[in-house]
Amino acid sequence: MSSHYTITQLAQEFDVTTRTIRFYEDQGLLNPTRNGQMRVYSPRDRVRLKLVLRGKRLGFSLSEIREMLDMYDAEPGESGQLELFLAKINERRGLLQQQRHDIELTLKELDDIEAQCRAQLTKVKVS
Amino acid sequence: MSSHYTITQLAQEFDVTTRTIRFYEDQGLLNPTRNGQMRVYSPRDRVRLKLVLRGKRLGFSLSEIREMLDMYDAEPGESGQLELFLAKINERRGLLQQQRHDIELTLKELDDIEAQCRAQLTKVKVS
DNA sequence: GCTTACGTTTACGTAAACGTCAACCCTCAC
DNA sequence: GTGAGGGTTGACGTTTACGTAAACGTAAGC
Known part of the structure; x- marks a missing residue:
């Protein structure tokens, strides 16, 4: 520190x-x-x-x-500035939520792929 | 379609x-x-x-x-390939989880900023 | 006093992900 | 048959985010 x-x-x-x-x-x-x-x-x-x-x-x-x-x-500005600022915040929040959603989708797909992969693995080992 | x-x-x-x-x-x-x-x-x-x-x-x-x-x-390959493939999947999963974590942090911080901003807003309106 | 290690500025180089022409080919309505 | 509206292939330009090299300053250790 x-x-x-x-x-x-x-x-x-x-x-x-x-x-x-x-x-x-x-x-x-x-x-x-x-x-x-x-x-x-x-x-x-x-x-x-x-x-x-x-x-x-x-x-x-x-x-x-x-x-x-x-x-x-950011310096706390006047009312108009603040409203505009809040809009910016919301815009960025939207982007981040979109990203989070994209991540969830991709993670799920990775799970699917892994499952298939593991199935294949046991099949290979058995044969 | x-x-x-x-x-x-x-x-x-x-x-x-x-x-x-x-x-x-x-x-x-x-x-x-x-x-x-x-x-x-x-x-x-x-x-x-x-x-x-x-x-x-x-x-x-x-x-x-x-x-x-x-x-x-990916074509289901032989065992060694599959193990390697699983490793790749996990690597990517790790990256995505890190990103999700980063997003959560950033979203929280945005909440803080917004709260401060709103507090300031009411203060401005009252005065 | 010389090297070594770390710092500085200046400046040119580069890889990625396209944008922006130019020059051309179809084809279809008029 | 012509021109407007789509498509195509180069090929060079541009921005971003640094890498890399040159040329130099400074303080520490031997």
């Missing part, structure tokens, strides 16, 4: 290259401070990196991920 | 371009027959296209999707 991290620490912890981390900074996803010219990452940066990687596992593009990160630390 | 489809029919039904469909054929994901030089898609092709698009929504690459498609119509 350190209060700051070097780039290689983060790279090792999350199994990405330093290049990748720097690239994410270029894209405005991370904002490390500097000690001289060296990057210093705060726990907040670490969390954001974790969120970025989670987004990637879900197949979102970096710009979509940026949108989501922006949601996490 | 037609017995065959043209490329534009499929393109319209699934909201992709014909270019995309032809590209998937180049990648060996679809195998339409020909009437003269025109492509003719069978219901099987249609299902495969649907599976491809589902895979895309889950963020899988086309080569990963090809692997999954291969699973669907």
